Amino acid sequence: MSIRVLDPTASTPNGEMRNTPRLATLAGCTVGLLDNGKIRARELLDHVEEILRNQHGVADVVRLRKPDASRPAPAAVVADMRQCDAIISAVGD
Amino acid sequence: MTPSMPSFHSAAYELPDAFEANEFYQQQGWTDGLPIVPPTEERVAACLQAAALTPGDIVGVEGVRQRPITAEKVAINAVMAGCLPAYMPVVVAALRAMCEEPFNLHGSSASTGGSAQFIVVNGPIRTALGMNATHNVFGNGNRANATIGRAVRLVLINVLGCIPGQLDRSTLGHAGKFTFCIAEDEEDSPWTPLAQERGVPAGASAVTVLACEAPRQIMNEWTHDPEEILETFAAEMRHNMLTYSVWSGNYGLVIPKQLRELLVAAAWQKQDMREYLYRSARVRRREWTRVGKANVVARGGGPDQEFTALGTPDDLLVVAAGGPAGGFGAVIPPWFGSKARATTAVIDLPATQGVC
Numbered sequence: 001m002s003i004r005v006l007d008p009t010a011s012t013p014n015g016e017m018r019n020t021p022r023l024a025t026l027a028g029c030t031v032g033l034l035d036n037g038k039i040r041a042r043e044l045l046d047h048v049e050e051i052l053r054n055q056h057g058v059a060d061v062v063r064l065r066k067p068d069a070s071r072p073a074p075a076a077v078v079a080d081m082r083q084c085d086a087i088i089s090a091v092g093d
Numbered sequence: 094m095t096p097s098m099p100s101f102h103s104a105a106y107e108l109p110d111a112f113e114a115n116e117f118y119q120q121q122g123w124t125d126g127l128p129i130v131p132p133t134e135e136r137v138a139a140c141l142q143a144a145a146l147t148p149g150d151i152v153g154v155e156g157v158r159q160r161p162i163t164a165e166k167v168a169i170n171a172v173m174a175g176c177l178p179a180y181m182p183v184v185v186a187a188l189r190a191m192c193e194e195p196f197n198l199h200g201s202s203a204s205t206g207g208s209a210q211f212i213v214v215n216g217p218i219r220t221a222l223g224m225n226a227t228h229n230v231f232g233n234g235n236r237a238n239a240t241i242g243r244a245v246r247l248v249l250i251n252v253l254g255c256i257p258g259q260l261d262r263s264t265l266g267h268a269g270k271f272t273f274c275i276a277e278d279e280e281d282s283p284w285t286p287l288a289q290e291r292g293v294p295a296g297a298s299a300v301t302v303l304a305c306e307a308p309r310q311i312m313n314e315w316t317h318d319p320e321e322i323l324e325t326f327a328a329e330m331r332h333n334m335l336t337y338s339v340w341s342g343n344y345g346l347v348i349p350k351q352l353r354e355l356l357v358a359a360a361w362q363k364q365d366m367r368e369y370l371y372r373s374a375r376v377r378r379r380e381w382t383r384v385g386k387a388n389v390v391a392r393g394g395g396p397d398q399e400f401t402a403l404g405t406p407d408d409l410l411v412v413a414a415g416g417p418a419g420g421f422g423a424v425i426p427p428w429f430g431s432k433a434r435a436t437t438a439v440i441d442l443p444a445t446q447g448v449c
Contacts (some may be wrong), residue, residue, distance in 0.1 A: 004107055005132050006106075006165075006169045009159075070197060070429065
């Protein structure tokens with residue numbers, strides 16, 4: 001005699017989610033830098049931008065900012081992300 | 094009554110018995126650390142039927158990560174938590190309230206601040222389910238209180254991925270993260286119940302949820318004066334503002350019978366208390382000097398800058414609950430000011446079966 005029990009987890013919401021393929025190179029790419037709105041995120045991303053431009057040959061860097069770390073990025077910020085080939089999200093504090 | 098068996102979407106596992114099922118769920122990381130009741134199809138079906146839901150019904154959607162919470166997953170986790178089927182509508186309503194945008198479910202459950210959901214149940218379902226509103230109200234001892242709150246936590250763990258060290262980044266957390274659900278003592282209080290103050294019609298059942306830090310217990314047995322009683326609560330709110338977070342938001346105030354009777358004797362209503370504490374629970378930036386935070390006194394508006402615990406008097410949630418003896422009370426601080434607001438949802442009960 002056995003019992004039949006159900007899985008409590010929901011690991012694949014909305015049908016299917018998958019990772020975006022990794023970029024082969026950052027050279028010539030547009031990279032978005034998302035500041036989560038906490039203190040010092042800007043300084044951290046300034047440094048990241050410098051590395052991306054000087055060492056990885058990115059074509060452009062788009063600076064994005066969430067007004068509030070505890071809430072989702074506003075729709076306009078999400079729309080701005082769409083022009084980017086990659087996004088780096090930074091957590092300042 | 095044998096519920097008809099709905100068609101489930103979840104993976105199913107055949108296990109030798111309930112002990113092995115518990116071990117399997119523990120090993121998978123599908124619990125809060127405590128043992129679970131195996132969610133058999135029959136028990137899950139009974140929970141769904143008690144709330145008149147089908148497996149695919151969407152109870153709510155966590156908006157940031159776009160995670161839908163299906164009735165099937167809620168029922169599975171409710172069974173695991175030890176809920177009776179009749180508790181299911183309360184669990185569903187709590188999750189619906191938490192998926193409202195102002196509650197900020199993602200932020201409050203992922204934050205290092207480590208909040209729990211304080212769940213307050215109002216209306217006739219409290220007595221129908223035998224919920225506790227008196228002795229040891231924050232503590233152990235009542236199945237409905239304990240398992241409704243636990244079911245909500247298990248949904249966060251298993252459906253939303255609020256696993257400590259993963260999405261749940263709490264530095265400390267607190268004991269309320271196992272369960273933190275109470276009923277208001279409406280029978281023994283002349284005050285307007287919390288849900289009615291928040292717009293729910295009298296006679297309806299509802300839950301109110303607040304992302305909160307651990308409750309801070311106060312005591313004042315040395316006065317009958319309502320302002321002196323409330324000053325003790327105000328002092329704790331000011332203390333929280335200085336030692337934890339200064340930002341204004343929803344504070345919970347739980348008032349047991351002994352202090353409640355003194356306030357009632359002086360004809361104080363909840364609104365009088367809200368207005369008093371809005372005026373009194375304030376600090377100035379310079380007070381941070383005495384709690385080791387002198388470095389931030391000169392920032393912002395400078396040493397005389399004033400902060401209020403409550404953004405408006407209505408930010409205070411006053412709940413009549415607790416055992417009959419002892420001049421105690423509790424202040425329940427918000428997780429992070431107004432970044433998560435208390436929300437209230439009516440409990441939908443199937444028309445054909447009353448509250449149970």
